Amino acid sequence: MTSHPDQYDVLIVGMGPVGKMAGLLLARAGHSVLIAERKTTSYPLPRAVAHDAEIARLLQHAGLRVDGIPDAVEPYDDLYVWVNADEEVLHQVDWRGIDPSGWNNTYFYNQPALEAHLDADLLAQPTVTVRRGVTATVRAQDGDGVDVAIAPAASTGVEDGTIEDGTDSHVEIIRASFVLGADGANSETRADLGIQWNDLGYFFDWLVIDVVPREGFPAMHLAKQICDPARPTTVVPGGPGRRRWEFMRLEGETVEELTRPERIWELLAPFGVWPENADLERGVVYTFNSGWAEQWRDHRVFLLGDAAHQMPPFAGQGLAAGFRDALNLSWKLDLVLRGAAGEAVLDTFVAERQRHVADFIDFSMSLGRIICITDPDAAAARDQDMIAARQAGREPEPPPAPRLGGGLHRGPQGGVLSRQGRITTDEHPDPVRFDDVFGAAALILRAGTPAPPADLIDDLASFGVRTVVEGSDFVDADGTYAKWFEDLGARAVLVRPDFYVYGTAIDEASAIELIAQFTSDLAAPTVVGARAEAVS
Structure with missing residues (x-):
């Protein structure tokens, strides 16, 4: 040794x-x-x-x-459509446009x-x-x-x-x-x-197929969930120059028979995909599990x-x-x-992340309970309920809003995902994303809010947090921050390096208190580990 x-x-x-x-x-x-x-x-x-x-x-x-x-990566700016076996629309998710994080949805x-x-x-x-x-x-x-x-x-x-x-x-x-x-x-x-x-105890086997289109490949773009009890199927883009299919393994089917190339091409044929117009990159059965x-x-x-x-x-x-x-x-x-x-x-890592992950596990399992129905009567009842809800203007439950469990944040607005807007500065006269200039970690002050004392700004800087003022340090190109401050009912928001809000303040005094809370939550006199020097 x-x-x-x-x-x-x-x-x-x-x-x-x-x-x-x-x-x-x-x-x-x-x-x-x-x-x-x-x-x-x-x-x-x-x-x-x-x-x-x-x-x-x-x-x-x-x-x-x-x-x-x-x-490697391409944006998707369209609908995610759920249909039944008869191609009736059960649900549509609008994935178009720019998310509050500043990128495509x-x-x-x-x-x-x-x-x-x-x-x-x-x-x-x-x-x-x-x-x-x-x-x-x-x-x-x-x-x-x-x-x-x-x-x-x-x-x-x-x-x-x-x-x-x-x-x-x-x-x-x-x-x-x-x-x-x-x-x-x-x-x-x-x-x-x-x-x-x-x-x-929630698991299903799905055959995942990736293909690379060639000349003659049928035109298709949409992300689509086919809720067909005869074979629940997912069809989505697979990244630049690729397309993906996922087919649920049915009772009685073996993994060996499902992954035979001949069987894979049989499953793809109804979509107009054949060996003549596509290359098979892989066809593998995965077991989708849930747990922690x-x-x-x-x-x-x-x-x-x-x-x-x-x-x-x-x-x-x-x-x-x-x-x-x-x-x-x-x-x-x-x-x-x-x-x-x-x-x-x-x-705080465990407490914050466990809550967030648990919400998405529950949500993904709830989607699976809708998608993975193979009983025709149960599928017909599902279709009827979803079509009626759609006609009545009722929407299914949305994905859980990103929110941390208890940890390093304060107040009712702490622990939620912050926004990233486009800004201009003297050095950047054309709009750029906020993080590209100031980084994610920032105390952002609304225009007209006095900056905190210099010593508190220095305290924040020691934790890698910049202090920036709307209208002074940057111009809010699209009104993102003005609307955000209005929605929060705040004049200051402290954003952590992972884009989540530590807390908000309604005036100069509460901004000073917010900084004091943040530095108190983090500050420590001891150095841990092999590397003690400060990192810029």
Whole structure:
């Protein structure tokens, strides 16, 4: 057994998209990151396929703008249509236009292409080290860090950190201030820590097919849910230059017969898709599960992404939830690692994210209960109810509004997603997005509201929060902030680095109190981890 001479700020187990995003965010903040991954290469086929405006804003924050990677991501500016077997419209979701986060409501993407861009940005960071083909096992924790055993993965003749002859001479002990388990649904980190999984018992098998159109491919654009009891089906864009179908596996069908190429082409034929006009990229059966880990934190080890929670794909929020985990945790770890905040702030990660994830698990399962009906009588009753509701102008329940559970926010407007509008400044006479100029973390003051005293502005700056005044530091190009202040009934709003509102203030005095609350919630006299110097 050997010990590594270096101590990392953060060791991330798993180099899927969530691990990559967490690593990129922490490295961009200046922290040393080691990513340990069992597989020697990234998964080459698409899995997740859609994200919303909040994730587009997160990618913007991470330096990976969706409008700059047209090979990987494309906006969707149309309706999401639900129909029954007779093509009668049951429901329509309007995904057109710009979301309050400042980006299109919906994007479709090709996951391998998106991850390739993530890889390039991640590996360009000088503080990132990647170890592939290895396992990472938490051996011990104390008040200053975590000891992690790194060993060749089982495919190279090593399993669980011990080589086959019973010795552990190939095991290397790495020291990290914190460990993030982002190693997926079958998380070994979760298993190593003995954390139990709460399975909601809701699962269905779906055949997921991705095709690359060729000449003669039928014209189609809409995202469509076909609620046909004979075979519930989803048809959506698959990212630039691709199209996706998802077919529910019916009772009595085996995975083997459903994934035969001949059977796949049979299922695609009614849509006018044949081997002559499309290339089959993949056809794989996935089991859509729902559940969560009963603990997301064990002292200095955190679970995030599929290691912590899973949901059906019907709301398009699975990978998005993991990305939100990465952002919520990374900005807090940044403050703790550089001594600007106490470790108590890390307690808020679980409380805030669990509420948010639970809402989307419930919502995605509720959609599944509508979509996955195979009984003809039950489907007919569903169709009748949805058509009647549509004719009466009644809308189904919308997705849950993004809101954090209890944690680092104050007041009834705290914990909600902030808005991002377009602004102009002296340096930017043409409209640009707010975050591109000032970053997400900001105390935004309405025009005419006095700025707080300089010492309080400095206090906020120590936590990476800018103080900006509408009409003075920026011009509200589209009236986004004026309307937002009016809706909030506020003259000041304090936005955290993850785009969520800490709190609001109605006047100068309450703005000063808001700053005092924020700094009090975060401030700590001690430095944690291997890196103590301030990060600009």
